[in-house]
Amino acid sequence: MENSYILECEGISKAFGGTQALADVELHIKKGEVHALLGENGAGKSTLMKIIIGLYKADQGSITFEGKPYSARGPADAMAAGISMIHQELNPEPYLTIAESIFLNREDVKKGIHFLDKKKTNERAEKILREFDFPKGARTMMEDLTLAQMQMVEIIKAVSCDSRVIIMDEPTSSLDSEETEHLFGTIRGLKEKGVAIIYISHRMEEIFEICDRVSVFRDGRYVGSREMEGVTTKELISMMVGRTVENVFPKQECPIGDVVFRVEHLSGKGFEDISFEVRAGEILGISGLVGSGRSETMRAIFGLDPLTGGKIYLEGKEIVIKSARDAIAKGIAMVNEDRKTYGLCLFRSLRENISLPNLKRKQKRFILNQRREKEEVLEVSKKLTVKAAGIEADAYSLSGGNQQKVVLSKWIMAEPKVLILDEPTRGVDVGAKSEIHTLMCRFAAQGMAIIMISSELPEVMGMSDRILIYHEGRLNGEVSRREILSGGVTQEVILAKEFGGK
Amino acid sequence: MEKKEKKILGMTQDEFRLFRKRYGIAMVMVAMIIILSIVSPTFRTAGNVVSIALQVSINGILALGVVFVITAGGIDLSIGSMLALTSVIIGLVLNATGSIPLACIVSVAATTFCGFVNGALIAKFNMFPFVVTLSTQLVIRGLGYVLSGGYSMSLANADFKMIGAGKLAGIPYPVFIWLAVAVMAYLLMHWTKFGRYIYAVGGNINAAEASGVDVFWTRTKSFVISGFCTGVAGIIMTSRISAAQPNIGVGYETDAIAACVIGGTSFAGGIATIPGTMIGIVIIGLIYNGMNLLGISSYWQTITKGLLIIGAVMLDMFTNKRK
Amino acid sequence: MRNRKKLTAVLLTAMMALSLAACGGGKEETTAPETKAAQESKAEEPAQTKAEEPAKTEAEEPSGAAAGGDVNGDGKIIVGYIAKNTVDAFHATLNKTAEEKLDALVSAGTIDEWKMLDGQSDPIIQCNLLEDALNMGCDLIVLLPAEAAGSAPILDRCNEEGIPCLVVNSMTDNTEELATAFVGSDDVQAGEMMAEFVQSAFPEGGKYAHVQGVIGNSAQIQRSEGIHNVLDADEGWEMMDEQSGEWQAEKAVRFAEDWLGRWGDELLAIICEDDGSSAAVQTTMNSKGRTDMVCIGVNGEAAALDMISKGEMQATIYQDGAGQVGKAVELIPDILAGKSVEKSYMIDFVLITKDNVDQYK
Incomplete structure (x- = not known):
């Protein structure tokens, strides 16, 4: 029995700063099996995979590969040892040929002089491509391939390196059903050759179709493994949830007014046919897996990405938003999930960051009223309890929580009618988190309509008056606070909807 | 040394860091002035101070323009060619009409338009500023040759000559023009919405866009300002040599950019001050003037300038903790 | 703390640069102050x-x-x-x-x-x-x-x-x-001397081309004038093209190669306005088997003189700077x-x- 395991991880722990990403996790992979990894966002699946291919170093624990202790210094090292990973976001060199891609860093060189022997490399590549019935020749440029074909080249590359374990992260996320079937064919072929596949996916039906066993993770912990035969979706979902609600959410009930903001049949890249409305004083929670289209929808509403269809109404009137500037002018503000890229100018002061969207009101005949600016910034930063050396301190000198409060401050100063918050408490410590929640309630009480995206189910459930659930770019259900409070809707129910259930 | 200073000035570590960030390069300037005053008696004379101001006025105006471009995350290599274009246009207009205001307006309008083209190409199509201005530099230089037929024109107009040679209270007009441009640049950069947008676009273009900043116009305007300032500098330059020449101004972008960098402007964008830039301008003037007074060969001036730029960039990196 | 050390290092570097430069200059100065005293x-x-x-x-x-x-x-x-x-x-x-x-x-x-x-x-x-x-x-x-x-x-x-x-x-x-x-030399004279040399080398006349210096420079204007004075008056000579090489040898060579491609053996002489250019052009022509071609310029730079003494070039006009x-x-x-x-x-x-x-x- 022992010998049938090709890869064994024992007692792996990993912390990033104060956050425990993995705690005493185990994973056992058998030779020639397709093994699914399942868990919510942030359950620790990716972290564990990155440890296996050597991108991170585990704080504790041991990995055994083919009976010998194993540790990789990086993906190349892992590949040499026999473990490869096919990433979700493929990142090929577009101007290499297929042959050059496959044999990158393993090129044939002519004897004596160290020139490349392109002919030999191409011949070797052609041979492998034929084995996989690949439709293109070895001299084809990577940029001329479809996504599915690029992925196949990656898999071929892994096989050509004699990989005995191949990790596939959401391999079907950008494939159509035919391509998916082809991929499954390839996976079955690899299985027969004794290659073990670690298969990460959120698509239950695929897991049931292709996988032999499944391991479930939750909150950086290992929950358990099951044989796919005999297990039910319901059982798996209940294994995934159960995140403990550590803090009580400071949700205050406040009167909910008229509809402020409404969208109808919005479509764009990554989402389709989205309709919802938000009322004054309401916090609308949005739940869904990463990549399910929730952030994409909000970015498009805020004008950062284009919309391909649908209508937006603000206070009953249809509005057109072409850029963030339009959105802000109409009274819509958005706190982006990536605060370093979209939220702050890290090397400018707090004062400048906070007043950036609000300068119009402080300008008199071209000249800024800097005294008034200082007063207002001081006031808002005090109100939002920003802790900093002063309003002249550079943004990068602040902690994550305080940076987030600075981003909130700048939008609060803009006095928006609709406030969109994408992961407002990501990377924020517990104390600041609770403060941000309190602030959200206060804004709602002032009559703002708030839309909050969060990957943390307890947060969404604790803070929202209503929750929309996304699944693969579409809305897949809506639950109300009443249903949650009455216990009719549990984390399991929401998670099941996120995974496409009814 | 540093520790003592800290105690004397009674500053906390953070305050000291801020002090050093703000005044580090000013201290270098003061040190240079002190050293030069000691080693060269000529340096201290009022006449020499006026000369330095006159000598740096052209580069000063160029640097005050290009600092907006660099702060907004760009670079303008076409300055030198725009100087030549200004010169040629002044020559043509002045010789044809004899009107000084018309010559000045047309030439500045031309460089401002060049700046607009630079900026619009860069901001609209998201092209690299380096590449765009590298090519417009060639186009503009060529335009100058075409307009002038390759020949330089002597400008006999005595009034026009006064722009560069005239004095008020012993101080040459170009110095006043430079200082006036500096005041305008200061107000624009530090006291207007536009200045903030420049910082934001240079500091983090995505955040600026997501904060409602009109990124296209902010970037474009930064090049327009550079073009305008270059036109003004070109008028002074043409007046000082009282000739319209299509081949002048080669390499002038280097000193203008150097002044910005020495004055604490970060090449990554988003960090710069007008006072700092002024200090950078003066420091470059001091290098030239001081070394000429000391009889040091111009080869060493070049080397010193180069080392100072590297020093200034390192200073910027350490004080701003950039990697 | 570490930052402070770094800052000191930077300042020291800048100071060193200055003092270094001062030393470099010092050498030249040493003779002056003594005599001055x-x-x-x-x-x-x-x-x-x-x-x-x-x-x-x-x-x-x-x-x-x-x-x-x-x-x-x-x-x-x-x-x-x-x-x-x-x-x-x-x-x-x-x-x-x-x-x-x-x-x-x-x-x-x-x-x-x-x-x-x-x-x-x-x-x-x-x-x-x-x-x-x-x-x-x-x-x-x-x-x-x-x-x-x-x-x-x-x-x-x-x-x-x-x-x-x-x-x-x-x-x-x-x-x-x-x-x-x-104090200078009459550049018109230099132009005329070049033209006359070309005339004497090919008495029947023929085709020539002309690489100018930086346009607008007095030497350029006058040397061109001298060349035109002589050759425009001589019906045997035809100027094929005239371009500014801006005193830069590599530009001159580029023009010369184009000209050779266009007119081939008909081209008998290329007159430059500096012999940095004419030497480079002659070298190129020699390498293409056109050792007969006369490439002539002005100044008397070492490279040109060297070629003349080796017999690789026929003549240059020495400017006694x-x-x-x-x-x-x-x-x-x-x-x-x-x-x-x-x-x-x-x-x-x-x-x-x-x-x-x-x-x-």
């Missing part, structure tokens, strides 16, 4: 006599002459030498001669000091350097103009300050009115003494062929 006692006393009365100080002893030229009355006679540049070969040799001759004037006591100022081929820099020279108390300026028009204001300023100005090598537009004297600046420095004592000098001194160009090349190498 020796001279100071001599010069100080008569320094009070102003320049307005030059007749008084016609005495032959150098200290007397020095006093007479002290325009600004600071007790020292200082000559400011504003070079065109210090990098191209022609000006480098010219500057070297100036250095020797001016040093000789210092040791003879005629002048107290002289300052070398590098114009870097830029008229604005030259204008700025003049201000520096005035501040340093220069009483006489030797100017090698960077541009005919652009460097003209320097003479205006000298005139304003009452400081004599010697213009060397090429003229500014106002040289005739304002310069104390001009050293002779020009030498003559200019010779005039300094007379000017300082208030003697009148002629407005213009022309140093002849010399045709250099294999026969006389050894004298000029």
Whole structure:
């Protein structure tokens, strides 16, 4: 029995700063099996995979590969040892040929002089491509391939390196059903050759179709493994949830007014046919897996990405938003999930960051009223309890929580009618988190309509008056606070909807 | 040394860091002035101070323009060619009409338009500023040759000559023009919405866009300002040599950019001050003037300038903790 | 803490750069201060006599002459030498001669000091350097103009300050009115000499092409004029093309290759306006088997002379830069003494062929 395991991880722990990403996790992979990894966002699946291919170093624990202790210094090292990973976001060199891609860093060189022997490399590549019935020749440029074909080249590359374990992260996320079937064919072929596949996916039906066993993770912990035969979706979902609600959410009930903001049949890249409305004083929670289209929808509403269809109404009137500037002018503000890229100018002061969207009101005949600016910034930063050396301190000198409060401050100063918050408490410590929640309630009480995206189910459930659930770019259900409070809707129910259930 | 200073000035570590960030390069300037005053008696004379101001006025105006471009995350290599274009246009207009205001307006309008083209190409199509201005530099230089037929024109107009040679209270007009441009640049950069947008676009273009900043116009305007300032500098330059020449101004972008960098402007964008830039301008003037007074060969001036730029960039990196 | 160390390091580097530069310059200076000290006692006393009365100080002893030229009355006679540049070969040799001759004037006591100022081929820099020279108390300026028009204001300023100005090598537009004297060569002559050599090499005439210098430069204008004077009048010769190589050899070669491609063996001569270009063009032509072609230029740079003595090139026109600046420095004592000098001194160009090349190498 022992010998049938090709890869064994024992007692792996990993912390990033104060956050425990993995705690005493185990994973056992058998030779020639397709093994699914399942868990919510942030359950620790990716972290564990990155440890296996050597991108991170585990704080504790041991990995055994083919009976010998194993540790990789990086993906190349892992590949040499026999473990490869096919990433979700493929990142090929577009101007290499297929042959050059496959044999990158393993090129044939002519004897004596160290020139490349392109002919030999191409011949070797052609041979492998034929084995996989690949439709293109070895001299084809990577940029001329479809996504599915690029992925196949990656898999071929892994096989050509004699990989005995191949990790596939959401391999079907950008494939159509035919391509998916082809991929499954390839996976079955690899299985027969004794290659073990670690298969990460959120698509239950695929897991049931292709996988032999499944391991479930939750909150950086290992929950358990099951044989796919005999297990039910319901059982798996209940294994995934159960995140403990550590803090009580400071949700205050406040009167909910008229509809402020409404969208109808919005479509764009990554989402389709989205309709919802938000009322004054309401916090609308949005739940869904990463990549399910929730952030994409909000970015498009805020004008950062284009919309391909649908209508937006603000206070009953249809509005057109072409850029963030339009959105802000109409009274819509958005706190982006990536605060370093979209939220702050890290090397400018707090004062400048906070007043950036609000300068119009402080300008008199071209000249800024800097005294008034200082007063207002001081006031808002005090109100939002920003802790900093002063309003002249550079943004990068602040902690994550305080940076987030600075981003909130700048939008609060803009006095928006609709406030969109994408992961407002990501990377924020517990104390600041609770403060941000309190602030959200206060804004709602002032009559703002708030839309909050969060990957943390307890947060969404604790803070929202209503929750929309996304699944693969579409809305897949809506639950109300009443249903949650009455216990009719549990984390399991929401998670099941996120995974496409009814 | 540093520790003592800290105690004397009674500053906390953070305050000291801020002090050093703000005044580090000013201290270098003061040190240079002190050293030069000691080693060269000529340096201290009022006449020499006026000369330095006159000598740096052209580069000063160029640097005050290009600092907006660099702060907004760009670079303008076409300055030198725009100087030549200004010169040629002044020559043509002045010789044809004899009107000084018309010559000045047309030439500045031309460089401002060049700046607009630079900026619009860069901001609209998201092209690299380096590449765009590298090519417009060639186009503009060529335009100058075409307009002038390759020949330089002597400008006999005595009034026009006064722009560069005239004095008020012993101080040459170009110095006043430079200082006036500096005041305008200061107000624009530090006291207007536009200045903030420049910082934001240079500091983090995505955040600026997501904060409602009109990124296209902010970037474009930064090049327009550079073009305008270059036109003004070109008028002074043409007046000082009282000739319209299509081949002048080669390499002038280097000193203008150097002044910005020495004055604490970060090449990554988003960090710069007008006072700092002024200090950078003066420091470059001091290098030239001081070394000429000391009889040091111009080869060493070049080397010193180069080392100072590297020093200034390192200073910027350490004080701003950039990697 | 670490940052502070780094800052100190940076400051030290900057300081080092400065002090290093100071050392580099120091070498050149060492000769001057010593002689200066020796001279100071001599010069100080008569320094009070102003320049307005030059007749008084016609005495032959150098200290007397020095006093007479002290325009600004600071007790020292200082000559400011504003070079065109210090990098191209022609000006480098010219500057070297100036250095020797001016040093000789210092040791003879005629002048107290002289300052070398590098114009870097830029008229604005030259204008700025003049201000520096005035501040340093220069009483006489030797100017090698960077541009005919652009460097003209320097003479205006000298005139304003009452400081004599010697213009060397090429003229500014106002040289005739304002310069104390001009020492140079008649570039029209050089152009004519080149043209005549081409005529003598191919008496039947034929096709030629012309690489100009930087357009607008007085040497360019006059050399072109000389070439046209002779060859336009000769019906046997036809000019195929005329382009500016801007004194740059690689540009000249590019044009020459294009021309050879277009007209082939019909092209008999390429006339350049500097022999850096003509040497490069000749080398290219030789490598293409056209050793018969005459490529000729002006200046007498080492590379060209070397080719002539090896028989790889037929001729060049030697511009006696050293002779020009030498003559200019010779005039300094007379000017300082208030003697009148002629407005213009022309140093002849010399045709250099294999026969006389050894004298000029």
